[in-house]
Amino acid sequence: MTAQPAPELTAEHWPAPRADSEVGPLRAVLLHRPGAELKRLTPRNNDQLLFDSIPWVGRAQEEHDAFADVLRARGADVLLLSDALVTALGDERAHAAAASTAVDHRRLGNELAEALASYLSTVDASALADVLMAGMTFEELPAAEGASLVRRMHHPHDFVVYPLPNLLFTRDSSVWIADRVAIASLAMPARTRETALLDLIYAYHPRFRTAGRAYGAHSAPVEGGDVLLLGPGVLAIGVGERTTPAGAESLARSVFSDGLAHTVLAVPIAQDRATMHLDTVCTMVDRDAVVMYPAVRDTLQAYPLRPDGIDGVRVDGPVPFLEAAATAMGIDRLRVIDTGLDPVTAEREQWDDGNNTLAVAPGVVVAYERNVETNARLEEAGIEVLRIGGSELGTGRGGPRCMSCPITRLPV
Template sequence: MLFTKDFKLGVGSEIGALRALLIHSPDSGLGKVVPSKAQDWLFEDIVHLDTMRKNEYDHYVKLLMYFLDPGKIKGKLEDINSRAADRAFFKPDNPGFHASTKVIELQTLLADILEDTAICEKLVASVCAIEGCNYRLQQKLVATPPVELAKIFISGAITDDEMIFAPIPNLIFSRDIGIVINQHILINKPAKKARSRETLLVRYIFFNHLLFAAYRDNILEIPETVQHFLRPGEDNEGKTTLEGGDVMVVAPNHVIIGCSERTSVSGANEAIKLLFDNRVVSKVTIVKIPHKRDYMHIDTVFTQVKRNMWVLLGSLGRMEIDVETAEPIAWFGDKKSKDRTEILQFEAGKPEPKPFSCIEDLLNDISQNDLGSTEPTRFIYSGDNVFPYDSREQWTDSCNLLALNEGIVLGYDRNTKTVEAFKKNGFKVIKVTDLLQKFERDELDPKTMKDTLVLMPSAELSRARGGFHCMSMPVLRDGV
């Protein structure tokens, strides 16, 4: 079982040095997404699994290991690369798996808890209830070895040729399953049926794995509204939903929650109550963005790079004044209320929320007042703020960056105009393959790097509509 007595939870920013995170490397279920079901399973396209694994995600895991758990990779890169054909390094059911307690694979944690017979029986029964399985199949799954059962739960396949239920391909976006806020875990409440099983699996992991035993009283679950079962219809906009891509821990006392295509106003309200009642933070800012697939979560339109620097989609960042009504409207000019960007900040103990006129004003306030920046706040814009590259590159996650440390961020190599914008702001730019070799030859040290954008290959990963912020659930960061 993956376990360490020294394991700690603690995330109080988006940019503190990353020490531990949860990920899920691409599994066989991603290779079984079919065009007719792609959108139901929340994919825009089908992906080529082997390319995604070997040429893209594999580099991500190696880079994380150099930063978070170097003892398991330093001096071994050539050997690991020679075994790349069997993907032994980052798939937990292979003998060469890294088994890191810093770069933590969700599939390993799931297999661990399935070793307990009572937990296994409960979880199998719960999954079978969701998926409508018959009793004989339920008994067959209970008798399946834990490592194999974990793969089945995730991929939906009992063998390579026999699928028994849908895959859960979105599990690679581990940010959405929940978020660590200081020493608490806020579990998501997904908007789409396609994510129901992954939420169930993750809930069992957090409440039952020894890794999180010391924090079980700190796990927060979003409740449904009172008498929610009386709402009319099977699918309506009033339901309570919240996903991790809409939650950002920007300071120890401050969380941003987005109201988006995936997170409802009701979900945001319930999260505020939980966070204030449990004294997790004292300030929550709600950022309502247009409910469009283009944006999906707030981390698809902005993420933090440094204490005083953010990357964002310029068309949503600023506001202008409607000449007819003298009211602020979104830069893109859509006057429908559901397409307006609105921002309200709530503080515990204060009766009235504080409005912000635009996202840039909010981010500037965070940099200057929450994080105490001594330098002016700067913004790097998607596509260098030039149409149509701003929208094109936002679609391929130019704004969805993961900070490994302040100023050290990962992004896709395909967003060339955004890369140029980083260069204009004094950033070094390096391909991940070159960076890994420099680490191995001691030409660079992860601990001393400054202001660097690491370019990650993206032909297949970008088809899945998520960047490295989406593909990470930080569980421990240093303070800023």
């Protein structure tokens, strides 16, 4: 039996945005329910759009609804990105800015770009949001006066506005650090336009208008899946396929300047698809515990960054990650729960997002049901596991943590 949706909260009842850890009781979260953007995926474009296969969209929606129900049942207010975007676009300034973000003058040429911009300026907030998320083909763009070589040389089903199927993974595009939000700078071309949508939501949705920013989206690449809030004032930032050393240092300088952290651990990870973010190999499941891919347990290193003077940063290391994390957190050691009982099982379950858990409270996590061995080991270690289906949601390589951007967590 699925949980009933929680009543929609009014403005005066919205919990104040703030997240100081990965495990504090979750009270508000941003999700994106899979939509028409996933129906744009074909065998011809799924690699370009960062999906490993073509998802069954109806089943993905069912799985996501069940995920949202689990979070609501545990006391979280679920804000859907599509609803938040439509609300933000109700502001005329946001509508005008959004229309311009969808128009690529270099690719379309001036005449076709102007025709697209003109059309988008006339549609309502809901229709504009649909185009921004699901894209638009040349066939769907209303005809413009005059000839267009660009239009004639493209197939009708080619995209005049590319879809954003990776919106599903809301953790990557923004992350809350204390009471400020960091808009990510996404590395992959298929995802760069997501930044503009999150920027609009946080600027124009009434829930966030007073929220401060922690990081500029136009800085060096940093993705939220690489950012772990190990505890108040302590961040770990994975550096690999999606987040660059310059991005990690830029975010560190920003949080030091704003007084949001005293230590940032830059953690090098393998630059490949299986370990695209730090949260694909390690996530927190309790105040002092992580679930970790055993292949990296003894080799994962960290460069501790700390403030040095007014604007400087001191870089130390490298040192073992687990040791550096415990020191920064002020605890004797981090408990480590390995995934899998043997190298083959561990590798399979890491690929299937066994390490990508979402804590809804200390010692309580949401995980994909298919990671049987990992979930069993979590429960043996005293962690409560809330299992969800993910056969279709996981086709874009992301688990419960990837699919959620916590807005509000209570202190631990």
